[in-house]
Amino acid sequence: MSTSAIARRYAKALVQLGAEEGQVDKFNGELTRINAVLAANTELSSLFSNPAYGNEAKKEILKDIIGKLSLSALVSNFLQLLLDRSRLSLLPVIAESYGTFADDLSGVIRPTLTSGLPLDESQVEAIKQSLAVSTGKKVLLKVEVNPALIGGVVTKIGDKVFDGSVRTQLAKIQDILQKG
Amino acid sequence: MIRIRKPGMSSYVITASACLVLAGLAAVGYASEGGEGAHHVDTAKQMKDFAWRCLDFAALAAIAVWAVKKANVKGMLAERQAAIEKMLREAVEAREQAEKKFREYSDKLEKANKEIDEISAAMKLEGKIEKARIIAEATSAAEKIRVQAQRAADHEVLKARAELREEAARLAVELAEKKIRENIEKHDQDKLVGDYISKVVTLH
Numbered sequence: 001m002s003t004s005a006i007a008r009r010y011a012k013a014l015v016q017l018g019a020e021e022g023q024v025d026k027f028n029g030e031l032t033r034i035n036a037v038l039a040a041n042t043e044l045s046s047l048f049s050n051p052a053y054g055n056e057a058k059k060e061i062l063k064d065i066i067g068k069l070s071l072s073a074l075v076s077n078f079l080q081l082l083l084d085r086s087r088l089s090l091l092p093v094i095a096e097s098y099g100t101f102a103d104d105l106s107g108v109i110r111p112t113l114t115s116g117l118p119l120d121e122s123q124v125e126a127i128k129q130s131l132a133v134s135t136g137k138k139v140l141l142k143v144e145v146n147p148a149l150i151g152g153v154v155t156k157i158g159d160k161v162f163d164g165s166v167r168t169q170l171a172k173i174q175d176i177l178q179k180g
Numbered sequence: 181m182i183r184i185r186k187p188g189m190s191s192y193v194i195t196a197s198a199c200l201v202l203a204g205l206a207a208v209g210y211a212s213e214g215g216e217g218a219h220h221v222d223t224a225k226q227m228k229d230f231a232w233r234c235l236d237f238a239a240l241a242a243i244a245v246w247a248v249k250k251a252n253v254k255g256m257l258a259e260r261q262a263a264i265e266k267m268l269r270e271a272v273e274a275r276e277q278a279e280k281k282f283r284e285y286s287d288k289l290e291k292a293n294k295e296i297d298e299i300s301a302a303m304k305l306e307g308k309i310e311k312a313r314i315i316a317e318a319t320s321a322a323e324k325i326r327v328q329a330q331r332a333a334d335h336e337v338l339k340a341r342a343e344l345r346e347e348a349a350r351l352a353v354e355l356a357e358k359k360i361r362e363n364i365e366k367h368d369q370d371k372l373v374g375d376y377i378s379k380v381v382t383l384h
Binding site for chain 1: 353366379
């Protein structure tokens with residue numbers, strides 16, 4: 001089984017527990033925080049993956065981190081389980097998968113909105129509303145500017161793309177002209 | 181084949197022997213005649229001489245008859261005649277055979293000439309057919325080549341047209357992009373965003 005598949009299984013199990021506890025978003029935040037801490041501190045990550053250190057010593061260090069981050073008991077146990085099974089290195093993938101599952105569960109989508117020219121706040125909000133109406137989900141937009149688009153906007157939700165850019169329209173016109 | 185029979189060696193020996201005997205007897209006759217001389221005529225002697233002469237003649241005749249009989253001249257002549265007749269018959273047969281062969285070879289020659297004529301005619305006909313076939317094949321091949329060349333030319337024309345169209349489209353779009361980049365303003369972007377929003381809303 002691939003590591004991503006294993007990570008998805010762990011993430012799915014934690015999401016289910018979070019859903020039962022009604023703390024899906026809270027767990028998501030905690031996972032994101034500890035993942036950020038480990039990502040920022042490469043020595044710490046190396047320590048957890050180094051077999052020269054004993055498991056007990058690693059557990060003590062992990063408990064200290066958990067205590068400083070004030071993580072919930074369920075997330076603490078989850079992290080210790082990962083440590084026991086030497087799966088702590090999968091935490092970045094687990095956190096990402098958890099975010100996806102949590103978004104699905106709570107009806108949230110996180111599209112990326114790319115614009116050829118900078119957008120007004122009102123325009124971003126209008127697009128957000130239109131996407132919410134179109135998908136029926138809560139929309140958390142990530143806005144970017146790409147001058148290559150010339151004008152217009154492109155929204156990417158997962159593997160779906162809503163393209164309203166001038167660049168794409170020009171490409172269509174060129175295709176039509178070429179085909180005659 | 182004609183064969184001529186030669187007379188036997190014994191016949192020649194017998195004839196020669198008879199001639200020698202006759203010559204001897206004649207010599208004896210002359211010898212007795214010479215010994216008496218030309219004194220006076222003695223009738224008794226004359227009679228004796230005559231008797232000797234008769235005896236001599238009789239012996240000579242007997243020997244001659246005997247020699248002739250022994251030599252079998254008649255048989256030889258008959259044999260010779262038969263041989264000549266046989267030779268003539270054989271010559272006639274040979275001539276007939278030769279004439280027959282001549283007729284046979286004439287027929288064969290005529291037949292061969294006929295066959296040669298027929299073969300020649302057949303070859304000419306076959307040549308004509310082959311010629312027609314080769315011309316037909318060449319015509320067909322030429323037509324195929326012409327069609328292929330036409331197709332290739334059409335293909336090249338289409339390709340050139342497509343390339344020209346592609347290039348024209350690329351240039352047109354490049355020009356349009358340049359113009360848009362130079363002239364796009366805030367209200368254009370607002371309009372594009374407005375259109376986009378209305379389309380997104382109607383998507384679901």
